[in-house]
Amino acid sequence: MKFLNSRNIQTIVIVLVVSGLLFLALSGYLTPVFNLTLNPLISLQSWLSVRYLSARDFLTTPRDVTLLREQNAILESQVTQLQSQLIVLEERLGEAQVCFALLDFGRTNPQYDYIAATVIGREISPFLQYIIIDKGTEQGVRYGMPVVTQQGLVGHVDAVIARAARIKLISDSTSVVNVRLQSAEIEAQLNGSLTGDVFLDMIPLDAMVEPGDVILTSGLGGNFPPNIFVGQVLSTQLRENALFQTASVQPIVDFEGINAVLVIQNFEAVDTSPLIPEP
Numbered sequence: 001m002k003f004l005n006s007r008n009i010q011t012i013v014i015v016l017v018v019s020g021l022l023f024l025a026l027s028g029y030l031t032p033v034f035n036l037t038l039n040p041l042i043s044l045q046s047w048l049s050v051r052y053l054s055a056r057d058f059l060t061t062p063r064d065v066t067l068l069r070e071q072n073a074i075l076e077s078q079v080t081q082l083q084s085q086l087i088v089l090e091e092r093l094g095e096a097q098v099c100f101a102l103l104d105f106g107r108t109n110p111q112y113d114y115i116a117a118t119v120i121g122r123e124i125s126p127f128l129q130y131i132i133i134d135k136g137t138e139q140g141v142r143y144g145m146p147v148v149t150q151q152g153l154v155g156h157v158d159a160v161i162a163r164a165a166r167i168k169l170i171s172d173s174t175s176v177v178n179v180r181l182q183s184a185e186i187e188a189q190l191n192g193s194l195t196g197d198v199f200l201d202m203i204p205l206d207a208m209v210e211p212g213d214v215i216l217t218s219g220l221g222g223n224f225p226p227n228i229f230v231g232q233v234l235s236t237q238l239r240e241n242a243l244f245q246t247a248s249v250q251p252i253v254d255f256e257g258i259n260a261v262l263v264i265q266n267f268e269a270v271d272t273s274p275l276i277p278e279p
Helices: 002-027 031-108
Strands: 114-124 129-133 146-148 153-160 165-169 176-181 186-191 198-203 214-217 229-237 245-251 260-264
Touching (some): 129 153, 176 229, 198 229
Antiparallel strands (some): 114 260, 146 153, 176 214, 186 198, 229 245
16 A cells, blocks of 8 residues: 555656656746757757768769769760751751752753753862862763752852863853843843952843843844843943943852852854954
8 A cells, every 4th residue: 555655756856857857848938948958969969960061072973073074074965966966857858958959950940951960179268269079070960051059150160080070050151141131021141250249241231121121042043042030230331432231140059159069961052253253
């Protein structure tokens, strides 16, 4: 009986002590005690945590940096490969677009047979205006054959060997093309120059020529087929006491950007020079 009473008393005392401590803690009376006892432990824990993180970073950073450098090198290599592939694809796309355009020109002008050729050289200087193509006599290219792109007239074959040919551009200073103005049905001559500029000559004085007028080959002279687009009139000039008007011309073909051409195979140029009276 005495044993049970002592147990009960101990339980009551413990409950009272715990209750008292809880009351004091909730009331804030024990805060200074907690700060005094826990702050050193918290500071020690923080100090140990900082030291642990520093040691871990010191041990793992070199490995991470090496890994990042390896991954960066791999990514840079992949980016370089993708850029190279993109350049190749863009070039192929450009070539395909040119081929489709040339094919479309051939379809819209089925009266001619064509030899497709790639430009492998060019000489555009104050004295020579020509390009070199990769087709020659072995592929059926002959001297005098007209050369076009999907845009319009380029020139004619000026020299040819087995596997290459030289094309004189209409901008060459020795080039002369008989043309007509589509709107006014006026015939004239298209001439090149040493500067590479193209102009019209032999325009009648009473002809009404306006900027923007379309210029086509006339077929006269026997050097080029008729109705091939050449360019447009930029401006006209009339000199005092001149017998004819002249006009500056914007060619439709960008001679510096030609990559591929069509040689008209079944057109035979006629040399009419023996029929022209000597001056």
